[in-house]
Amino acid sequence: MYLEIDYYVLLQKFLVVFVCFALLWKIIRYLLNLLNMEKDPVIVLVTGAAGQIGYALAPMIARGVMLGPDQPVILHMLDIEPSKEALEGVKMELIDAAFPLLKGVVATTDVVEACTGADIAVMVGGFRRKEGMERKNVMSKNVSIYKAQASALEEHAAANCKVLVVANPANTNALVLKEFAPSIPEKNITCLTRLDHNRALGQISEKLGVQVNDVKNVIIWGNHSSTQYPDVSHATVTTNSGEMSVSKLISNDQWLKTQFITTVQQRGAAIIKVRKLSSALSAASAACDHIRDWVLGTPQGTWTSMGVCSDGSYGIPAGLIYSFPVTCAKGEWSIVPGLKIDEFSRTKMDATANELMEEKSLAYSCLEE
Numbered sequence: 001m002y003l004e005i006d007y008y009v010l011l012q013k014f015l016v017v018f019v020c021f022a023l024l025w026k027i028i029r030y031l032l033n034l035l036n037m038e039k040d041p042v043i044v045l046v047t048g049a050a051g052q053i054g055y056a057l058a059p060m061i062a063r064g065v066m067l068g069p070d071q072p073v074i075l076h077m078l079d080i081e082p083s084k085e086a087l088e089g090v091k092m093e094l095i096d097a098a099f100p101l102l103k104g105v106v107a108t109t110d111v112v113e114a115c116t117g118a119d120i121a122v123m124v125g126g127f128r129r130k131e132g133m134e135r136k137n138v139m140s141k142n143v144s145i146y147k148a149q150a151s152a153l154e155e156h157a158a159a160n161c162k163v164l165v166v167a168n169p170a171n172t173n174a175l176v177l178k179e180f181a182p183s184i185p186e187k188n189i190t191c192l193t194r195l196d197h198n199r200a201l202g203q204i205s206e207k208l209g210v211q212v213n214d215v216k217n218v219i220i221w222g223n224h225s226s227t228q229y230p231d232v233s234h235a236t237v238t239t240n241s242g243e244m245s246v247s248k249l250i251s252n253d254q255w256l257k258t259q260f261i262t263t264v265q266q267r268g269a270a271i272i273k274v275r276k277l278s279s280a281l282s283a284a285s286a287a288c289d290h291i292r293d294w295v296l297g298t299p300q301g302t303w304t305s306m307g308v309c310s311d312g313s314y315g316i317p318a319g320l321i322y323s324f325p326v327t328c329a330k331g332e333w334s335i336v337p338g339l340k341i342d343e344f345s346r347t348k349m350d351a352t353a354n355e356l357m358e359e360k361s362l363a364y365s366c367l368e369e
């Protein structure tokens with residue numbers, strides 16, 4: 001039988017298939033391009049950038065330790081007039097390091113220039129206690145620094161700027177910043193207790209001889225001071241037989257309730273004693289951990305510790321900047337709810353809250369002068 005071929009229809013079908021393939025190819029190439037496309041740079045402000053922590057922190061940010069290896073950054077570094085030259089030196093070294101992710105560096109003593117457009121603000125600059133100085137004098141100097149910088153951030157930073165206060169007294173500096181920058185959402189103002197959290201993880205890993213990344217869910221409650229309460233009641237270690245409680249594995253309640261707590265509380269002083277300088281590398285690394293988890297999220301089933309504005313959870317007075325266990329997702333932190341608190345923990349949590357209340361009154365009395 002003779003088969004009649006309609007060449008016209010065949011050609012039409014061929015053309016339709018060809019166009020479909022061409023379109024599909026274009027879509028695939030577009031999607032691949034999207035994946036490879038460089039993200040817009042994020043502006044990260046670091047105050048006190050000429051100091052010890054600043055010097056360790058700036059290269060970490062420029063290398064992607066804080067925001068990830070695919071996130072370009074522009075660094076805004078602020079310091080005060082006496083540190084202007086040293087700050088310029090940090091900028092020169094950042095240029096010399098040729099960090100591919102670093103798209104710009106501003107080194108300035110002008111707080112407005114530094115705050116302009118900041119998406120993330122890491123507040124390391126502050127007044128340090130000098131020998132013989134009264135606590136109130138130190139508080140007074142920091143309160144006025146944080147009051148002024150709050151206004152600059154409020155007026156010139158990006159609308160959703162995330163703020164991390166590192167400078168001591170960290171919780172109370174953050175509280176002052178929150179009070180004087182009312183248009184910044186209070187959820188965006190935090191302080192650093194991640195260093196204490198990491199110190200607690202380190203102590204448990206050393207004691208048990210396990211890898212530090214196998215230990216999780218320790219908690220730092222309260223103030224970044226020697227009244228903080230490092231709590232392992234809910235902490236676990238990943239072992240070959242599954243997740244096991246730290247308290248059970250250590251099986252030495254006395255050590256956990258005494259030596260462990262004081263070691264973490266006084267680790268800063270212990271570092272100063274041997275290094276003759278305060279912690280800088282570990283503080284910078286903790287600041288990166290804090291922001292990275294906040295922006296990119298905490299791993300599933302894991303929480304971290306952050307100084308955040310209390311909503312009254314766990315009976316802590318609302319409005320205080322207090323360190324809680326938090327999880328982070330989609331750029332937001334949430335306090336871990338419903339943890340069981342025994343009497344020992346309750347006493348410790350209240351003691352550190354009381355210290356924060358006292359610091360708050362001291363800060364307010366400085367503001368009234």
Ligand SMILES: NC(=O)c1ccc[n+]([C@@H]2O[C@H](COP(=O)([O-])OP(=O)(O)OC[C@H]3O[C@@H](n4cnc5c(N)ncnc54)[C@H](O)[C@@H]3O)[C@@H](O)[C@H]2O)c1
Nearest residue numbers: 048050051052053079083125126166167168170192195283
């Ligand atoms: N929260 C924590 O876990 C933690 C840990 C370690 C240190 N800290 C605190 O971090 C702060 C910085 O520590 P460091 O070792 O880098 O101190 P540092 O003295 O080496 O540096 C502080 C820098 O801040 C600058 N500075 C002072 N006033 C400023 C202002 N108004 N604006 C901008 N910059 C200003 C100084 O010139 C200096 O360069 C201290 O307050 C320290 O106690 C906190």
